[in-house]
Amino acid sequence: MPTSDSSDVFSQIHIDVARNATDDFNLFHDRNRWLRINRNPFNGPIALGFQVESLLEHKVFLHRKLYKENKLIRDKNLRFSNYQFSFVNAVKPGQVVSVDIKPSKFKEDPETILSNRITVKSDGELALLGYKTESKFALFLTIPELPQFGALSQHPDRSFIAGSSFFLKRKYITTSNAKNFLCGSLVDQDAFFDPFKNKVVFPEIFPCSLISSALLEKAVLEKHDFERNPLVYMSHKISIDRSYLTKLKSGEALYILIRQIPPEPKKDGIGSAIESPYHYECYGLMEDKTILYRALISLAPLEQIVNTLK
Template identity: 90%
Template sequence: MHTSDSSDVFNQIHIDVARNATDDFNLFHDRNRWLRINHNPFKGPIALGFQLESLIEHKVFLYRQHHNENALISDKNLRFSNYQFSFVNAVKPGQVVSVDIKKSQLKEDPETILSNRITVKSGGALALLGYKKESKFALFLTNPDVPQFGALNQHPDRSFISGSSFFLKRKFITTSNAKNFLCGSLVDQDAFFDPFKNKAVFPEIFPCSLISSALLEKAVIEKHDFERNPLVYMSHKISIDRTYLAQLKSGDALYILIRQIPPESRKEGIGHAIDSPYHYECYGLMEDKTILYRALISLAPLEQILNSLK
């Protein structure tokens, strides 16, 4: 199923709205500061990675509706939504974005997984590829190693938790930011929020998108030079628990825990030739320490990517 839509075009205002809604201050998205990035090949601002995944989320939602798959997801108790994507190229303002969703594949052995392969093109060139999967259990970080830190609200925001390698970023979930993020992602906010029907359902990617802000805050404290050593996303692997997501309310605190981990060994596929140390284990915890989502995030220095293309 090809879900290309000639109206799916990110303009700079969409990028600004999405980055403001998530506190993403990466220079790559800034209409002025992109010029400061050393050897920036994109010649202008680019869309956010999570912004693209939010568009994918909605396209898959419409696909599930059209193919009557939501009943299957409910009957099989596939409570986890999983995103696995590799970033191939940047999406620039003004380019038509097309999302191609392949036919759903249902696997029931050894456990039930409903899966779709997805490709995203921008301006006719491949930008993103991977999978969206529904499962009964989380597909990534299946055995989360989150120490008992006590009450998370007692730890200073934007700091490393004493005695651990985890960095803590506290964010507060609001409907206004979620609505703006959806608008910036070319998604109709009425699909999630309707004050006349007392409907407020937070989209899956929005709380995950706050990972970018946490990574940036961590880098600031570590005195990373964003201009001389810019980093770009290589891959996202995310598992989010829809049961806990349904309990999320405006004003709730979200505690994002991040720590650097050794890279996964990759012998083939996109980015296999890039040996980058920027790999992170991320968790989004609710006030009661319930794990809303877990994610593996990989970045690489822009210089290494450019060198690998020579």
């Protein structure tokens, strides 16, 4: 069913709030610094990828509630929430964003999943395309290869862990940042937080959105030139464990581990003409090393994208 709303329009203040809540200092979202980006075709700031995904997360939440699918999710123990999206175009301030959710498909063979195909358009043009899926087990990075690091709190923040290729970024989860991120994503924070009822439910995408900050910090350490070689998201593949998300508390540390990995085998479809070495394996770990989420993130140089559009 289409779940669009004519009021779903990002303004620059929404972008600023979302980027401040997540420490995302990417030039693409900055109202002043976007002009510094080499061959920037967007003619202005653009919305954060995770910000748009947060909006569609809430649209799916309303869809599940409308069709009474949460009982099925509980009964079948579909504890993992999975996002698989390709970024087709940018979402700009002032454009009307529409989210179209196709009817849910449930199957139990070979694996129990509840899935929806989703398209996101901005002023009628395709921006995101992919799936939101509930499952018993993580659909991505099913067998994580995490070495024994010892206590993560003992490792320096914003640095490579000695003896490994993993970069570590430590972030502290707060309800205030989560609320601001929701507001920046055009989502009513009352759906997740209610101080009068002692309700604190962190949205799924918020802790995942901190991946952007970690990637940027890693790039700074590696002296990446953000102006001459800007990168944009090509795809996100994320699996979040909701059973651990419910245990997340304000003030807790989240340890984001990132390492660069070889690209996946080339496939037909969106983005197939673009080959990029910027592929990352990402994990969000809680203090006890519980894996809250795992993600495969792909980026491409803006120049390659511009060249494919010629």
